[in-house]
Amino acid sequence: MTATGPQFQTTWHALLAEAERGSDGSALTLIPEPDTQERLGYDTLVANAARCAAALAEQGVGHGDRVLLCLPTGAEFLTAFFGTQLLGATPTAIAVPLRLGGAAGFEGQLKELVGYLRPAAVVTTAAVIEALPELAGTPLIDGAALHARAVASDAPAHAIRLPSGDEPALIQCTSGSTGRPKGVVVSHANLAANCAQLTGAVGWTRGDTTVSWAPLYHDMGLITGVLCPVYVGGSTVLMPPTRFLRAPAEWLRHISEHRGAIAAAPNFAYGYVTSRVRDEELQGVDLSSWRMAFCGAEPIQPATARRFVERFTRWGLPADAFTPGYGMAEATLVITVKKPGAPFVHDSIDREAAVTGARAVDVDPQSTNAVQVVDCGEPVAGAEVRIVDDEGIPLEENGIGHVQFRSPSRTAGYFDLPEESAACVDAPDWWRTGDIGYLRDGGLRITSRAKDLVIIRGANYFPSDFEQAAETVDGVRLGAVIAVGHQAENADSEELHLIVETDLDGDRHEELRRAVQGAVTSRTGVAPAAVHLVPRRSIPKTTSGKLQRARARELFVVRPELAGLADA
Numbered sequence: 001m002t003a004t005g006p007q008f009q010t011t012w013h014a015l016l017a018e019a020e021r022g023s024d025g026s027a028l029t030l031i032p033e034p035d036t037q038e039r040l041g042y043d044t045l046v047a048n049a050a051r052c053a054a055a056l057a058e059q060g061v062g063h064g065d066r067v068l069l070c071l072p073t074g075a076e077f078l079t080a081f082f083g084t085q086l087l088g089a090t091p092t093a094i095a096v097p098l099r100l101g102g103a104a105g106f107e108g109q110l111k112e113l114v115g116y117l118r119p120a121a122v123v124t125t126a127a128v129i130e131a132l133p134e135l136a137g138t139p140l141i142d143g144a145a146l147h148a149r150a151v152a153s154d155a156p157a158h159a160i161r162l163p164s165g166d167e168p169a170l171i172q173c174t175s176g177s178t179g180r181p182k183g184v185v186v187s188h189a190n191l192a193a194n195c196a197q198l199t200g201a202v203g204w205t206r207g208d209t210t211v212s213w214a215p216l217y218h219d220m221g222l223i224t225g226v227l228c229p230v231y232v233g234g235s236t237v238l239m240p241p242t243r244f245l246r247a248p249a250e251w252l253r254h255i256s257e258h259r260g261a262i263a264a265a266p267n268f269a270y271g272y273v274t275s276r277v278r279d280e281e282l283q284g285v286d287l288s289s290w291r292m293a294f295c296g297a298e299p300i301q302p303a304t305a306r307r308f309v310e311r312f313t314r315w316g317l318p319a320d321a322f323t324p325g326y327g328m329a330e331a332t333l334v335i336t337v338k339k340p341g342a343p344f345v346h347d348s349i350d351r352e353a354a355v356t357g358a359r360a361v362d363v364d365p366q367s368t369n370a371v372q373v374v375d376c377g378e379p380v381a382g383a384e385v386r387i388v389d390d391e392g393i394p395l396e397e398n399g400i401g402h403v404q405f406r407s408p409s410r411t412a413g414y415f416d417l418p419e420e421s422a423a424c425v426d427a428p429d430w431w432r433t434g435d436i437g438y439l440r441d442g443g444l445r446i447t448s449r450a451k452d453l454v455i456i457r458g459a460n461y462f463p464s465d466f467e468q469a470a471e472t473v474d475g476v477r478l479g480a481v482i483a484v485g486h487q488a489e490n491a492d493s494e495e496l497h498l499i500v501e502t503d504l505d506g507d508r509h510e511e512l513r514r515a516v517q518g519a520v521t522s523r524t525g526v527a528p529a530a531v532h533l534v535p536r537r538s539i540p541k542t543t544s545g546k547l548q549r550a551r552a553r554e555l556f557v558v559r560p561e562l563a564g565l566a567d568a
Contacts, residue, residue, distance in 0.1 A: 128140075
């Protein structure tokens, strides 16, 4: 698609333009608890950021430095994020540990990240500072104290400076679902380009209100929940992810109350609200304003989308609101997205043709050979996508291969990792995503990650196919199945192992195991070598909610003693 160029050079240009409206301008509304709301106007946000920048400078943070933010969703995070940018430093957001009683593991991760990024300071909570009093000489700054200084009208303020496009706007640490985290450097030009691409693709305007619970340390939450609204000058409503997990109906009620038009979440969240929210919790709820229910960040399951739409159209949800997309931190966020008003589409392709011929060939959806693959939409303006084979030769439509993209929002590379950055680029400027998929009618379909493919006797299988089959069995927790390949010592090929969460009592495990084996064998023609049944919340996830296949394989298949769980 042809790029039209961003309206603003950076998100800071957009932020200042809206701030000039003063009290008549848009605002961020923070809802930490159901009956607590805080309105933060863009003009106030800019003033707070300027005083925060001055306070950070006093702590020794300077232009070009990096600042690690370990703060929950709230005013303290927003103040520190924009204050860091205004100073000319680069923020990196990470998750706050849920239980500081287990801070030993968190301390190790944090020290590794500090050793990698070498930040000038870590801004975090008092509880984290108390649990981790020292961090290799890196100053620990209390985010609450920093925010208190920033909202004091008599505190000194840093001069307002507009960044150039080539300056780094943020470093997004990848989730580490397939390896150790890497810091994706996103420039201000990258960020503005992607905000322009996404908002332009779906007609997102200043009049649209966003309602988000997605964590701000994740690119989906930060960009769709804060930076895209800033770019278009629109309002946004933010609730903490902990509130969503505890009471998912609150998300829907906030959309109704604030007439939210935009909201984004991973696939699991749409299944979560569909199964967890009770009808009586939706009294008076009207979802008719919700134009774009973005879905991305993890594989999208057609059954999840169907159940979500069927359930909530009764409360006014537009039938075409569910909006799949595809992206990655290396693209800032989005690469493709479904067009507004277009129907939700998924293909039913033949498993055998996909496995042996690397071709997407349609079959009857009810066929036992059918694999369901979602259309993630067309590339946004200025972005290009191609599919190549193992030799790097571009494939025609319906050819299954490696997904590559190029875009003005594409990162120049990973922080301080030149060799790993170079290895991801296919000359001249195509980025190797690590995903497998195909193109059809201009839309991108993702079948799996290259590293996740299960290879049995030379044939490549999509793990999602095995996982979808297992989820049809009663007693299997939806969205809590991982299929992995494992080659035992002296074996000639990988075997299929399934890791399955269940709430069933142990005396029913053998029955469930046989049912899963039967369902998977019947549907895919591959008999699992083992079905590992584990309790709820046993499968490790990234901070953004993605299932960690490599880690789960290590815990439950390769070295089950590490999990501390008996595979009953």
